[in-house]
Amino acid sequence: MILKIRVLRKALLLLSMLSLAGCQVEHGQAQIAFYYWQSTFRLSEQEQAVLTANGVKRLFVKYLDVDIDSDERAYPKASIRFEGESWRPYEIVPCVFITNRTFESEAVSPSGLAGQVWNYLKQVNDKYQLQPAEYQFDCDWTASTRDKYFAFLEQFRRLKGEAALSSTIRLHQYRYPQQTGIPPVDKGVLMYYNMGDIGDKAETNSILNNEKGQSYLKSGNYPLELDVALPLFSWALLYRLGELQAIINLPGESVLARQAQLEKVSPGLYEVKQNFYFEAHYLNTGDRLRFETPAPQELEKAADALHKIQNRSGNLIFYHLDDASLQNYPQGFFRRLAGRLGA
DSSP: OHHHHHHHHHHHHHHHHHHHHHHHHHTOOOEEEEEEOSSEEOOOHHHHHHHHHTTOOEEEEEEEEEEEOTTSOEEEESOOEEOSSTTTTSEEEEEEEEOHHHHHOTTOOHHHHHHHHHHHHHHHHHHTTOOOSEEEEEOOOOTTTHHHHHHHHHHHHHHHTTSEEEEEEOHHHHHOHHHHOOOSSSEEEEEOOOOSOTTOTTOSOSSOOHHHHHHHTTSOOOSSOEEEEEEOOOEEEEEETTEEEEEEEOSOTHHHHTOTTEEEEETTEEEESSOEEETTEEEOTTOEEEEEOOOHHHHHHHHHHHTTOTTEEEEEEEEOOOHHHHTTSOTTHHHHHHHHHOO
């Protein structure tokens, strides 16, 4: 009898473990990746440690920006330069940011631009002996530019070979696909940030505002598989006479708190009490600075909201990787977010 009870207990324990294992597979965490959005690509020791701790395998690296000059001709800027070998263990996904006004220009040919961009990417890949499995384009296209942008993507698809092609999807493009169209790519990346109005001095947080963000997620399933991207960056918005004057990238609010010429008038809001230079900007008395950053609890709410998207790929990309941003979040935080989002 005792033996039968022991066997039964072992059987129940084994069933429990198998059930738990099944739940872990079904409700596992998303695969973490990072954007790298600086022109010189080198990884610091802290960045490497974070990548290792979070099991990161892929880095989405901005190779260049594309904009138009005074003659409305497309030209490259902020081109990438690789340094050292610390990035070698990672799969590199080349990313290209293209301004929407590039496709508004009558002087820009989608097929011609695709050929120019491909030639540049190929030169970089050959130089650093890279064979990317994916290419990604970042463009905030509109209903008026979608035909040219999509034609550009179609031509690039013909040039790139077997590699996958992806495109960023902003929230308004996700919410209104009938107006903005679906890009001809293999998958998208839903950018769950920059959802507020930076020009509105009464805005609370234009980087991550879950109340506004979740209203965009109420639409039906987007007809593309989607990675999701969450923000880690912070900035201060400079307002003069109620109008936005500049965006100042800052690692944290302590930079503002240390300035004797600034007075904190409410959470995250500072007023200039004496004219002075700050981060290459001349600030006048009466100007206001609003510091914005994605707070950990807001990122958790964002992960919970994005979990409900049915056509997620199971990939979570953070924008972006740099020492200053990483210091704002505790150890293990990125894995917890990936767990809340789910695979």
